[in-house]
Amino acid sequence: MSVVPADLPATEAPAPPAAGPRDGAGRTAAAELCPRARLWPSLAAVYRAQLSRARVARIPLLFVATFQSVGIMIMMRGVVSGGGEAHFVVAGASIVVVAYVALNLLSQYFGQLRFSGGLDHYATLPVPPAAVVLGAAAAYASFTVPGTLVTAVFGCVLFGLPLANLWVLVAVIPLAGAALAGLGAACGLLAPRPELATLLGQLGMSAALLLGVLPPDRMPGIVRLARDLLPSTYGVEAYARTFAERPDWTYVAVDMAVCAGVGVVSLAVATWAYRRAAVR
Amino acid sequence: MCAVRGLTKTYPAARGRRGTPGTPEVRATDDVALDVRRGEIFGLLGPNGAGKSTLVRQLTGLMRPDHGTVEILGHDIVAHPERAARLLAYLGQEAGALDELTVSLAAETTGRLRGLDVARARAERDAVLEELGLTAIAGRALKKLSGGQRRLACFAAALVGERPLLVLDEPTTGMDPVARRAVWSAVDRRRAERGTTVLLVTHNVIEAETVLDRVAVLDGGRVIACDTPAGLKERVSGEVRVELVWRERAPLEVPEVAALRERAVESGRRWTLRLAPEEARAAVATVTGGAAFTALDDFTLATPSLEDVYLALGGAARQGLVKA
Numbered sequence: 104m105s106v107v108p109a110d111l112p113a114t115e116a117p118a119p120p121a122a123g124p125r126d127g128a129g130r131t132a133a134a135e136l137c138p139r140a141r142l143w144p145s146l147a148a149v150y151r152a153q154l155s156r157a158r159v160a161r162i163p164l165l166f167v168a169t170f171q172s173v174g175i176m177i178m179m180r181g182v183v184s185g186g187g188e189a190h191f192v193v194a195g196a197s198i199v200v201v202a203y204v205a206l207n208l209l210s211q212y213f214g215q216l217r218f219s220g221g222l223d224h225y226a227t228l229p230v231p232p233a234a235v236v237l238g239a240a241a242a243y244a245s246f247t248v249p250g251t252l253v254t255a256v257f258g259c260v261l262f263g264l265p266l267a268n269l270w271v272l273v274a275v276i277p278l279a280g281a282a283l284a285g286l287g288a289a290c291g292l293l294a295p296r297p298e299l300a301t302l303l304g305q306l307g308m309s310a311a312l313l314l315g316v317l318p319p320d321r322m323p324g325i326v327r328l329a330r331d332l333l334p335s336t337y338g339v340e341a342y343a344r345t346f347a348e349r350p351d352w353t354y355v356a357v358d359m360a361v362c363a364g365v366g367v368v369s370l371a372v373a374t375w376a377y378r379r380a381a382v383r
Numbered sequence: 384m385c386a387v388r389g390l391t392k393t394y395p396a397a398r399g400r401r402g403t404p405g406t407p408e409v410r411a412t413d414d415v416a417l418d419v420r421r422g423e424i425f426g427l428l429g430p431n432g433a434g435k436s437t438l439v440r441q442l443t444g445l446m447r448p449d450h451g452t453v454e455i456l457g458h459d460i461v462a463h464p465e466r467a468a469r470l471l472a473y474l475g476q477e478a479g480a481l482d483e484l485t486v487s488l489a490a491e492t493t494g495r496l497r498g499l500d501v502a503r504a505r506a507e508r509d510a511v512l513e514e515l516g517l518t519a520i521a522g523r524a525l526k527k528l529s530g531g532q533r534r535l536a537c538f539a540a541a542l543v544g545e546r547p548l549l550v551l552d553e554p555t556t557g558m559d560p561v562a563r564r565a566v567w568s569a570v571d572r573r574r575a576e577r578g579t580t581v582l583l584v585t586h587n588v589i590e591a592e593t594v595l596d597r598v599a600v601l602d603g604g605r606v607i608a609c610d611t612p613a614g615l616k617e618r619v620s621g622e623v624r625v626e627l628v629w630r631e632r633a634p635l636e637v638p639e640v641a642a643l644r645e646r647a648v649e650s651g652r653r654w655t656l657r658l659a660p661e662e663a664r665a666a667v668a669t670v671t672g673g674a675a676f677t678a679l680d681d682f683t684l685a686t687p688s689l690e691d692v693y694l695a696l697g698g699a700a701r702q703g704l705v706k707a
Contacts, residue, residue, distance in 0.1 A: 133457030136469040137546060138498040148495035156483040221479025227443050228496040229468040382445060382464055 139229045149230075149238025150245075157246050168203040169250040172196040175316055176258050185262055188318040193258030194343035195315035197272070198279055198335050200250040202311035205284035206335075207304040209243045213291025214300025217380050226381035236288050236373045243287075244280025251276055255342075268345035271355065278362035279338030283311070285369025286334065292376035311335040334365040384580050385419040385442065385548065390451035392437055411437035412448070413604040421547075422574055424581040428591045428689060429601035435584045436476070438601070439552055442582070443473045455548065471548040472497075474541040476556075478525060478533055486528075486536040487512065487521040490543045497544030507543045514572075515539050515565045530557035538566055545577065552584040567594055588689045600693055607696045612689060619687045619695045623663040626683045627654040627670060634678040639669040652680070657691060 140148075157165075179192045216222055225235050251272060259266050287304055294300035314322075314330040322330065330336050341358035344350050392412045399405030411434045419425040427435045440446040442453055444464030453460040455470050481489040490511060494504035512518050517532075517539055525533050538554050549570070555563045573579035585591050591598055592612045599609040608615055627633075629652045635641045643666055647654035658666060663684060670679050687695075 134470070134547065136458070136466060137544075139469060140496050140498040144500070145496050148492050152484055152488055152492040155485070155488055216479055219479035220475060220477035221482075223440075223445055223473070223475045223477065224480035224493075225496070226445055227468050227471070227473040227475075228493065229465075229498055230496040234496075382447065 137229065140231070140234070142231050142234050145230045145234040146238045146241075149235055150242050153239050153242030154245060157242070164208060165204070165246060165250050168200045168247070169253050171203070172199050172250070172254040173257055175199070175312070176254070176261055179316065180261060183262075183318070188320075189262040189264060190343040190346040191318045191339065192316055193255065193262055193264060193346070194339045195312075195317070196258055197251050197255045197342065198275075198315050198339045199308075199312050200254055201244070201247045201276060201279050201338070202283055202308050202315070202335050204247045204250070205240070205243050205280050206287040206290075206311065207308040208246075209240065209284050209287035210291040210294075210304030210307070211301050212239070212243075213288050214294055214297040214304075215291075217292060217300075218297040222377075222381055232377045232381070233370075233374045236285075236377050237370060240281065240284035240288055240370060240373070244277060244284050247280060248276055264346050268350065271342060271345045274359055275338050275342050275362075278359050278366060279335055281366030282334035282338070282362050282369055283307075285366055285371075285373045288373035289369060289376050292373060292380045315339045334362060334369070337361040337365075384421040384456060385417070385582065386452075386454045387415055387417040387438075387442065388452045390415040390438065390441060390448050390453065392441060392446065392448050410604050412441065415451070415604070415606055417599055417606065417609065419580060419582060421580055422578045423596040424570065424574070424583060424594055426583045426585055426591050426595035426598040427601055428585055428588070428598050428693070430586055430693075433601040434604035435586075435601055436552060437604075439473075439550055439582070439584055443467050443471060443550055445473075470546065471550050472541045472544070472546040474538055474549075474551045474554055476552050478537050481537060481540060482526045483524060485522050485524055486517055486539070489525060489536060490540045493540040494543035497546075499544050504543065507545075508539075511539045511542045511569075514569055516561075531559055531562050534558055535562045535565065538569075542569065542573075545573075545579075547578070548580045548582065549573070550582045550584075553586070554583070555587070555590065563590075570594075591689050598689070600689075600696060602693070602696070608692070615689060615692045616687055619657075619691050621659060622657045622687050622691065622695070623660050624683075624685045624687060624691055625656045625658055625663050625666055626685070627656070627679065628652055628681040629654075629678050630680045631678070634675050637669070637673070637675045639666075640675050643669075657687075657694070 176192060176196045183189050183192055255269060255272060256266065258264070259269070286307065290303040290307070291300040294303055310329070310333055314326070314333055315335055319327055319330060337358040341355045341362070344355050344358070390412050391410070391414055394409045394411055396408040397406045415438060427438060429435050437446065441448045442455070442460065444460050444467030447464070448461060451461070455467065458466045458470060460467050484492065487508060490508040491504050494507050495501065499507065512521050515535055515538070517536060520528065520532065525536050528536065534554065534557055541549065541551070555566055558566070570581055574581070583595065595612055597609065597611050598615065599606045600615070601607070632652070633640055633644065633654070635644065643654070643656060646658070647656050656666065667682065667684060669675055670682060
């Protein structure tokens with residue numbers, strides 16, 4: 104048993120200011136709680152803070168992501184002559200930028216934040232877990248915009264594809280971004296060790312690269328199944344379909360709906376994982 | 384204000400991996416009971432591994448205890464850990480979440496996540512940065528700052544968005560005297576103006592003696608004493624600490640020195656002795672004369688500090704408390 108005097112004589116301790124209100128039982132009545140931070144303002148604050156990190160730390164990585172995708176397209180130029188296969192190469196290479204940043208980097212970020220004790224900072228603030236996860240995911244999805252656009256435009260020029268439907272990226276980036284960022288955040292927060300978080304992020308990125316860039320017609324059945332299970336595939340398909348002479352917008356919408364659905368589920372899982380990681 | 388009863392947390396034994404031995408079960412906090420009163424600066428003092436940070440993590444709702452209760456301002460924190468964030472501000476040892484932000488954005492964002500609106504968060508940010516003398520470096524990223532400046536910036540973030548309880552885990556690590564003074568005057572101002580209570584984790588004896596109203600001494604997860612610093616020091620008031628530093632080695636051929644050796648804690652060329660005043664006088668007379676004096680590099684004679692209290696209470700760690 105610890106030796107703790109219940110109450111010191113008043114002379115020994117400096118007189119503390121009057122204690123809080125007391126109820127009949129002699130216990131201190133519960134004090135009023137300070138207000139909670141609301142979801143949208145705190146999401147905006149996290150988003151802004153994360154975006155500012157891009158200036159400091161992320162710009163070199165964005166260059167890497169973009170050069171990597173541009174390099175892949177130049178390489179594939181020698182293999183793929185044009186037509187339907189070129190659609191997948193350009194769409195796949197563009198989505199790889201999203202996968203690199205949202206899945207790989209976000210998984211690393213959350214893994215490192217959790218193991219360095221950085222999560223304690225957020226966990227001792229009255230902020231909804233969803234605001235931290237969504238704010239970070241939204242910021243990482245935003246980092247991908249310039250790289251994805253550069254890759255898409257370069258690819259269209261390289262393979263002689265029309266630039267007219269490039270606007271569809273306005274929907275594809277946030278939806279694929281949400282799905283992949285949610286997955287990345289969940290990997291980072293659930294991995295038992297930070298190296299595993301990095302590994303999972305890298306594996307997800309490699310899968311998005313191999314299964315997204317290569318045209319699906321040449322793949323064996325089992326690989327095609329794996330491709331169908333990867334959320335980035337639906338982003339690639341949605342974007343690739345818009346290169347057709349007369350795009351079937353219903354399919355494009357269905358593909359994007361799948362991305363959105365996966366996004367909602369993976370972000371919900373990431374939010375749950377955050378709660379779990381915050382209180383151990 | 385903050386009442387802790389029977390708080391116990393055991394880390395389970397870890398199985399060893401190939402090449403590394405497993406670690407046994409560790410009881411990080413063992414039946415801890417504390418009462419922190421409103422408006423006081425209450426300290427948790429102990430060497431590394433004494434269980435200070437584990438205790439604080441349980442008080443801030445970051446860790447669930449195995450047994451025991453924590454009540455802060457009438458709220459049960461074990462049952463409702465999420466309420467802790469609405470009652471207290473916590474300065475942890477890590478700055479990972481803020482490292483890549485500028486000082487100004489770190490403070491503003493933290494304020495907004497404490498529920499302030501934009502205008503209020505900016506006004507408080509400016510006031511706190513000014514108060515702590517950080518305005519000149521407000522635009523620099525935390526990770527580009529020196530350790531002490533970074534710590535001060537994290538402390539600033541902890542102050543934005545007022546809370547009735549501040550939990551500070553070694554807030555002044557790495558700080559120069561100017562920054563330390565800024566921290567303690569900011570704490571004093573809040574205490575005088577708003578009755579803010581401070582729970583301070585430290586292993587710095589001098590700091591504990593100068594700033595704390597009361598201190599709980601932790602060792603091996605247990606509270607071994609809890610009193611005012613003066614009250615604790617009274618327990619060992621019959622002792623004087625003598626430190627001897629030898630030039631190369633102790634002159635053991637002098638019989639009096641050889642006799643002193645049995646009572647000394649040796650650390651390289653330094654001997655630390657805790658003696659009754661008349662014994663201390665005799666010891667000093669011995670080493671300042673004759674053969675012993677030529678071998679002596681330096682000596683000090685001091686009244687007991689909280690470190691002596693810690694050792695007198697049976698603290699297991701021989702070294703570990705910082706005297707700076």
